[in-house]
Amino acid sequence: MERDCGLPKDTLRVWERRYGFPKPLRDHHGERIYPADQVATLRLLRRLVDAGHRPGKVVGRSGEDLSVLLRQVGTPALQAIGSEAQQVMTLLGAHDAAGLREVLNAIVLRAGLGAFAAEVGPGLAEAVGTAWWRGALEIHQEHLFTEQFTTVLRSAINAAQGAGLPRRRPRVLFSTIPQEPHSLGLLMAEAMFTLEGCLGISLGVQTPIPEIAAAARAHKADILALSFSSMIPAPQAVAGLAELRAHIPDTVEIWAGGACPGLRPKPGVSVLRALSAIGPAVTAWRAREDKGSTPE
Amino acid sequence: MERDCGLPKDTLRVWERRYGFPKPLRDHHGERIYPADQVATLRLLRRLVDAGHRPGKVVGRSGEDLSVLLRQVGTPALQAIGSEAQQVMTLLGAHDAAGLREVLNAIVLRAGLGAFAAEVGPGLAEAVGTAWWRGALEIHQEHLFTEQFTTVLRSAINAAQGAGLPRRRPRVLFSTIPQEPHSLGLLMAEAMFTLEGCLGISLGVQTPIPEIAAAARAHKADILALSFSSMIPAPQAVAGLAELRAHIPDTVEIWAGGACPGLRPKPGVSVLRALSAIGPAVTAWRAREDKGSTPE
């Protein structure tokens, strides 16, 4: 059930106790049955809470009230989106998967893989994310975008890897912590490192922390690249990074990036604010490495 | 915490109450802190329980006892794996991502995409899965396999789609229910449908059921293809299929497949036991469609 509206079971329970909503029916044994309309209202509530409303102020109000509030939130962001994003939103509205892929491919060819991954990609992802929690987009449309974007970007990365550019260190290991299921940020980072000629190995998302550490050792990684989306609570990101840092040797650097607001550099953990920072950071790493390996 | 050993919080609690294990430390406030060695033992326990052992018989025994039991389980399966699988296991053992990708690509080229997706892929996936829960493979090695396999297969699918073969109906929508995070089965199915010249649209994994239904309508899908891995409890798969069937129009067929043992055909839900069954099934669908559209 909590999967259907994005709210943990404990939260549903305590809302019911404190605010009198939701008011689920009970089956013959006494278990909660959430009617479809209450689930729909809960979904609205989740978005409002994510947008900054206090549960005490909005839980218990009618679905119509909530829709009104939802429309007031986030509308300003709508004006600022670029022309690519508008085109993408139109195609998503028309459920045109093939057209979407064509447009994305065209952007890669026109702007290049670097600009696509570092500039256009994050912009599109943010526009889609915003549109989703404004209610302008269904979840399945967001899934469709993610799928097409992934396909296009991965095939571009493959092409870049096969291009015969000499691959050399740093050896970079990509993954996310178990609480982070989003793969787009990781893939965009992989693109940037690939363009720098790095040796990249991806574990995909949601690898347990001891396993990331074990993999870093097994693959003799120089850099561990972690991606944190804006959906992940900042404390979890910080805790994950600290745990990871404690598990792996100091010779392995940890580079964290993504839209997560609470990300802060720590000893042994670099934070790259933007994907465009990857190029210079790799150059700096190589300079350090050359100096360090010079016999004194 | 439950994320780290794959056991729900409630289960950990009740094991603690009934069997006296785990015995977590408490922080200053009284919250449970699971030491690393207990987490490791819990991971062993999870595998044993998955393999059929009763919790009452194994929870509370020492880690060494459990390792012995784990070795006894599943060893017979080891002998039967093919030479490709042995090669893959060797490469995984050496953490050789590039070599793994080369081998997979070579299989695609030698055997063709159809045989790769329908025969080799499931065999490899099973071998890797078995090796994992036997303890012969780390989780990060399984992640590495999944990532490389996905990359190779997706790029082969892209090539097939771009090959200029005329695409025509049925229009197939791919996804999995929210409880099913595994994407390999879905991707192999997508390959098979692509080879038949179908129009495929993937939503990726873990789409909420009402959203799958909405997408089926929006995309005017003829067939909804769902994948169920062997890890998903059969009742959840059956319930998900029933709910889905109730949400979408009868004109949309539901085809389910995968290694999930409890999968049974129902009215309006076909079950394809093997990926090789997709080709004939598509042919049959087209025959039905042609007959149906003939003016009487």
Next chain:
DNA sequence: TCCTCATATTTGTCCTGGACAAATACGCCA
């Protein structure tokens, strides 16, 4: 008027211990 800091309120998550239905094993009879 605006900013800063201390206090009050809100909110999510964890706690304990009890209950029960589904799944599984066991024993009986043909």
Next chain:
DNA sequence: TGGCGTATTTGTCCAGGACAAATATGAGGA
């Protein structure tokens, strides 16, 4: 030996209480 009814095991839910972190509120000073 095999099928079936009963006993046990097992996972998940329930209720209400507690507390720390997050957030809002208000007082005092520049």
